[in-house]
Amino acid sequence: MDAGRQVKAMSAQHHRRKTCRLCGGTELSLVLSLAPTPPANAFVPAAELGREQARFPLDVFFCETCAHVQLLDVVDPRVLFEHYVYVSGTSPVFVQHFEAYAAFVMERFSPKPGGLVLDIGSNDGTLLSFFAKAGMTVLGVDPAQEIAAAATARGIETITGFFGADMACEITASRGKAEIITANNVFAHIDDLAGVVDGVRGLLSPEGVFVFEVSYLVDVFEHTLFDTIYHEHLDYHSVKPLIRFFAARGMELVEAIRVGSHGGSLRGIAQLKGGPRPVGESVAQAVAEEERLGLDKAATFRRFAADIDALKAELGGLLRSLKAEGKRIAGFGAPAKATTLMYHFGIGPDLVDFIVDDSPLKQGLFTPGMHVPVLSSAAIAEKKPDYLVILAWNFAPAIIDKNKAFRDAGGKFIIPIPKVEVV
Numbered sequence: 034m035d036a037g038r039q040v041k042a043m044s045a046q047h048h049r050r051k052t053c054r055l056c057g058g059t060e061l062s063l064v065l066s067l068a069p070t071p072p073a074n075a076f077v078p079a080a081e082l083g084r085e086q087a088r089f090p091l092d093v094f095f096c097e098t099c100a101h102v103q104l105l106d107v108v109d110p111r112v113l114f115e116h117y118v119y120v121s122g123t124s125p126v127f128v129q130h131f132e133a134y135a136a137f138v139m140e141r142f143s144p145k146p147g148g149l150v151l152d153i154g155s156n157d158g159t160l161l162s163f164f165a166k167a168g169m170t171v172l173g174v175d176p177a178q179e180i181a182a183a184a185t186a187r188g189i190e191t192i193t194g195f196f197g198a199d200m201a202c203e204i205t206a207s208r209g210k211a212e213i214i215t216a217n218n219v220f221a222h223i224d225d226l227a228g229v230v231d232g233v234r235g236l237l238s239p240e241g242v243f244v245f246e247v248s249y250l251v252d253v254f255e256h257t258l259f260d261t262i263y264h265e266h267l268d269y270h271s272v273k274p275l276i277r278f279f280a281a282r283g284m285e286l287v288e289a290i291r292v293g294s295h296g297g298s299l300r301g302i303a304q305l306k307g308g309p310r311p312v313g314e315s316v317a318q319a320v321a322e323e324e325r326l327g328l329d330k331a332a333t334f335r336r337f338a339a340d341i342d343a344l345k346a347e348l349g350g351l352l353r354s355l356k357a358e359g360k361r362i363a364g365f366g367a368p369a370k371a372t373t374l375m376y377h378f379g380i381g382p383d384l385v386d387f388i389v390d391d392s393p394l395k396q397g398l399f400t401p402g403m404h405v406p407v408l409s410s411a412a413i414a415e416k417k418p419d420y421l422v423i424l425a426w427n428f429a430p431a432i433i434d435k436n437k438a439f440r441d442a443g444g445k446f447i448i449p450i451p452k453v454e455v456v
């Protein structure tokens with residue numbers, strides 16, 4: 034595809050916002066420009082290898098008005114999820130997390146028995162099932178038709194669609210106000226966040242609470258999780274901009290608690306403005322920590338970008354020199370974030386022969402854009418690479434542990450982040 038046509042095709046599939054998603058500010062500074070990538074989950078079958086995949090800008094902006102860190106390039110969800118390899122969220126760890134989550138909310142806020150709990154982005158209804166067990170009336174909302182239908186079939190009534198002010202009106206009219214509204218890992222995915230919070234304000238009872246979990250910018254920054262930056266994740270939330278955002282929409286952030294899920298998340302709790310709860314110390318503590326790290330300044334993220342580029346140079350140099358020595362290199366793990374890592378670090382088919390992944394859904398497919406084949410881990414014993422670059426580097430200790438035979442045969446692992454290590 035020639036350059037002109039490619040740009041034209043892209044413009045129909047994505048748009049660039051001109052304002053901050055949280056405060057509407059227009060003074061937005063580019064702080065981190067990652068290599069453009071196709072959608073991070075767009076793994077392709079062999080039959081489609083001839084079709085070039087469109088790449089979209091992956092530029093991170095800092096709002097000089099409220100300090101919110103975000104992508105302004107919004108890829109059409111239809112493009113984003115076209116090749117989506119759905120991995121069910123119902124792993125035992127996930128279920129346990131949601132059980133503890135529901136228990137925390139019930140204990141902390143003692144909602145009216147039988148009151149309504151609404152979960153935005155309710156997926157298969159796992160979280161709501163624990164609220165139902167605790168005697169609450171539950172209702173899910175999820176845009177994925179099949180998942181919503183499956184949840185309803187197992188007794189967790191789920192509306193198919195996008196939550197916003199209109200849906201909030203309909204639910205209020207048919208069922209009354211909600212005591213609890215939850216939203217987990219959806220706050221980073223929605224371009225119209227203001228619309229969602231307007232819906233929450235419309236549906237929440239005067240004593241009600243809104244509880245949400247999102248990946249926390251502090252963790253992204255402290256643990257160099259730059260590869261969690263991809264088009265599905267529009268926002269990288271911190272507490273300071275959220276306080277202002279909720280206040281502008283008639284709500285109040287009353288708690289900001291750090292939790293361990295997804296490599297480090299923030300559990301925020303908000304109520305209607307003037308609600309019954311005082312603002313907890315956790316909010317001021319989180320803001321103080323964010324300021325200590327300099328997350329309210331654009332310069333901090335420019336330094337972060339420089340650190341990432343230093344890693345890129347070091348890893349690229351290592352892989353190229355190994356290749357020049359005739360070593361054979363493969364990758365381990367093909368999570369969505371590997372797409373960002375591979376593109377930004379330039380790890381393509383010229384450096385890695387194949388990638389192994391334990392998910393049968395990805396085996397036999399090819400990585401987004403670069404089209405490196407994804408195989409089962411049996412390929413390690415068959416093809417005997419000399420080095421395995423751990424692309425799912427947050428699981429490095431477990432992966433190294435599990436692949437003793439590879440190590441015993443003289444194989445070495447390369448960990449790319451937070452520093453380049455050969456093990």
Ligand SMILES: [Zn+2]
Pocket residue numbers: 053054055056057058096097098099100101
């Ligand atoms: Zn802003």
